[in-house]
Amino acid sequence: SWFRDVANSGWYDQIAAILSCGRLLVAELHEHHCNALVHCSDGWDSTAQVTALAMLCLDPHYRTLRGFMLLIQKEFCSFGHRFRTCLANGEKPSGEYSPIFLQWLECVYQLTLQFETAFEFSSALLVQVGREALSNCFGTFLADSERERAQDVMSHTQSLWPWLLRVDAQEHMNSRYVGTEEVLMPSPTQVG
Numbered sequence: 172s173w174f175r176d177v178a179n180s181g182w183y184d185q186i187a188a189i190l191s192c193g194r195l196l197v198a199e200l201h202e203h204h205c206n207a208l209v210h211c212s213d214g215w216d217s218t219a220q221v222t223a224l225a226m227l228c229l230d231p232h233y234r235t236l237r238g239f240m241l242l243i244q245k246e247f248c249s250f251g252h253r254f255r256t257c258l259a260n261g262e263k264p265s266g267e268y269s270p271i272f273l274q275w276l277e278c279v280y281q282l283t284l285q286f287e288t289a290f291e292f293s294s295a296l297l298v299q300v301g302r303e304a305l306s307n308c309f310g311t312f313l314a315d316s317e318r319e320r321a322q323d324v325m326s327h328t329q330s331l332w333p334w335l336l337r338v339d340a341q342e343h344m345n346s347r348y349v350g351t352e353e354v355l356m357p358s359p360t361q362v363g
Contacts, residue, residue, distance in 0.1 A: 182274075182277075185274055186274060186277050186278055186281060186359075187359040187360075188359070189217070189220050189221060189224065189274065189275070189278050190224070190278055190281060190282075190357045190358070190359040191359040192217075192220075192221045192224075193220075193221050193224035193225050193228065193278070193357050194356055194357050194358070194359065196209060196221055196222070196224075196225040197225050197228045197229060197354065197355070197356060197357070198356070200225065200229060201229060201354050209221055209222050216252070216253075216257070216269065216271045217271070219246045219247050219250050219252055219271070219275070220271060220274060220275045220278065222246055223242055223243075223246040223247070223275060224275065224278055224279070224282075224357070226242055226246070227239075227242065227279065227282060227355070228282070228354060228355040228356065228357060229354055229355075231289075231350065231351060231352055231353075234289055234290045234291060234292075235291040235292075236291050236292050236296070236335075236336075236340065236343065236344070237336075239291075239292055239296070240331075240332045240335065240336075243300070244311075244332065247272060247275075248311060248312075248317065248320070249317050251315070251316045251317065252271065252272060253267070253315040253316075254272065254304065254312040254313065254314060254315065255313060255314055255315045255319075256315050257269045257270070257271050257272065258270070258272065258273075258304060258305060258312065260304075260305070260307050260312060260313055272301075272304055272312075273301055273304070276297050276300060276301050278357075279297055280294055280297050281357070282355065282357055283297075283345075285355075285357060285358055286355050287345075287347055288345075288347050288348060288349040288351070289348075289349075289351055289353070289355060290345055290348060291344065291345060291348045291350075292343050292344060292345060293342075293343055293344060293345045293346075295342050295343050296335075296343035299335070299343065300331070300335075303331050308328075309328060309329055309330060309331040309334065310324040310325045310327070310328030310329065310330060311330050311331040311332070312331070313328065
């Protein structure tokens with residue numbers, strides 16, 4: 172079955188590992204009041220997953236609709252996540268194909284399940300952003316760097332963010348949202 176195939180792929184093991192790293196980072200910064208350097212052994216791809224997850228947990232602004240868009244722009248787009256290569260947008264998948272960004276969206280989804288009232292946006296937003304990352308409809312996810320996006324893409328395409336703010340935002344909103352300053356501690360054991 173499909174669920175068995177997902178379980179056998181190691182997907183949830185990866186999600187739990189990202190949540191676990193995010194939890195460690197949140198603990199270092201918040202509980203131990205330490206500085207932290209985040210560098211993943213395979214380069215920068217996993218770094219953005221962990222740092223962006225920690226920012227969601229530590230700063231309630233990033234749990235709002237506008238804050239979430241800013242977080243993606245800052246930690247993935249501007250940081251240089253290779254959307255074109257990792258998602259094979261507009262080209263044949265290579266050996267570097269990797270759903271790093273989609274995994275991170277799954278981690279955010281897991282957080283929304285664990286902290287149901289802490290996020291202004293709903294899982295519908297996460298699905299929409301994931302769908303648009305694969306659609307090639309917006310320049311936001313079509314390049315491997317900010318420079319490439321500015322030089323080759325943005326003059327011919329739209330950004331996803333203004334479009335998301337124009338569409339019916341109610342479908343992307345969490346009706347149970349209660350703004351809180353609470354720091355979130357993700358649990359990797361609740362993945363599934």
